[in-house]
Amino acid sequence: MELTELGWKDFFQQQIREQEITMLPARVYRQDLGRYHLFSPQGDLTGILPGGLLQQASSRAQLPTVGDWVLTTPTDEADESSVVIERTLSRISKFSRKEAGDRVEEQVVAANIDTVFIVCGLDDNFNINRLERYLFLTRSCGADPAIVLNKADLCPDVVEKIQDLELVARGTPTHIVSAQTGEGMDELLAYIGPGQTVALLGSSGVGKSTIINALLGYARFDTGEVREDDSKGRHTTTFREMCRLASGGLIIDTPGMREIQIWTDESSLSMSFSDVEDCATLCRFNDCKHDSEPGCAVQAAISAGELDPARLESFRKFERELTHLAEKQDASTRAEKKKERKKFARSIRNKPSNRSIP
CATH class of the missing domain: 3.40.50.300 (P-loop containing nucleotide triphosphate hydrolases)
Incomplete structure (x- = not known):
């Protein structure tokens, strides 16, 4: 089986470093507890993730998931189907x-x-x-x-x-x-x-x-x-x-999703609601809230039947959710940095002194 049959593209090939040329690219098709099942040109493989890579990951989103491309090396010459995942390649989507x-x-x-x-x-x-x-x-x-x-x-x-x-x-x-x-x-x-x-x-x-x-x-x-x-x-x-x-x-x-909480940025807002944003660029004031401000092009389009009011309502709903997500992400980042500072301070306090005792 060729790599291209598994979805390999130039985007992934360009990420291979000189010292990684001998590694075997493989693609995650399922993940079990502590193990990754992989498609490769050499057949199906079972991969494990070294502890070092687990420690380097700042979140679970940085760990391999279904669809990811990984670079592997064999764990045992006698068992070519068992490999170590050395690196996860950047995702194209x-x-x-x-x-x-x-x-x-x-x-x-x-x-x-x-x-x-x-x-x-x-x-x-x-x-x-x-x-x-x-x-x-x-x-x-x-x-x-x-x-x-x-x-x-x-x-x-x-x-x-x-x-x-x-x-x-x-x-x-x-x-x-x-x-x-x-x-x-x-x-x-x-x-x-x-x-x-x-x-x-x-x-x-x-x-x-x-x-x-x-x-x-x-x-x-x-x-x-x-x-x-x-x-x-x-x-x-x-x-x-x-x-x-x-x-x-x-x-x-994929399993059915009971919750669909958003994880994206304002680019989704622009791509999903270009009709609302196109109207908004014509508003008299840059900070127009699209309520009752004079010269609001969005409300004018709604009155003229050119824009469905439900579109503005959805735009505002997702805008609020994005703002709330950004606030929670900032708070989480601050908490994580505080945790790291405390960890570093403890390591300094617990470090043995090199000063000689008279």
Whole structure:
């Protein structure tokens, strides 16, 4: 198998240092406790991460994750399938969210992906606000988003749902599929050509694993039924895993996300709400709040029917979340620096004195 079949690009080749030429590049397809499962031109490998690399990482986001490229060396000449991960190469793209709960830390869901399939069910799971959040997070991740509306066989009003979605989709490719009947699967396969990597994201019960099984042509992942009263499903996928398709592409299954807390910056705001920002540049005052200020081009566009007021409302919502995230990140950084200063002070106090005792 060639490296390019696993998604290798010039971007990664250019990162190889002279002293690393003899190392074997491999790609993480699954992570277990303390071990990484890797695809490589020499076959599947099992990698371990040295303690030194663990200590150097300032956060878990810097550790290898599914989709990452790593450089490896053999641990034992007698067992070529066991390797040591020497370095993780820089990522060309990544989909991240804030860690669930109170931790102010980035969680990298998938790395080095070309396309993100944002999957939503056409049953009672259909949620435009949730789709908008996923789209917002993918705008600056370096991968192209595509919306996949699954369970078309259960929806009598597909056209109406598509019309409702247009306000937030804003030209994002949208595909109507049914993993059960096979409808639309060929459209999805077109994204996953040789060396291309696609990650599926969405809440539990939308049919991500069922779609992957349909694309693979066999039942690789467990699937579960959804509750009839609210179309919510249970987590049948509990870990992330990348699989190879017969077409030569790679596809990543991810667990359903109960929380989609944002981890991005203002670039996502600009890319997601260019219509609002284009209007804002025409406001009379640079610090216009777009409420009742004289000369507000945003309110003028809303009054003229050129801008949907829901777009301004969403813009403000994400703007507030980004501000709150930045404040929490600053507080976390200050706390970490304080912790490091205390650690350094303790090491100085505990350092043995070299002065001679008379």
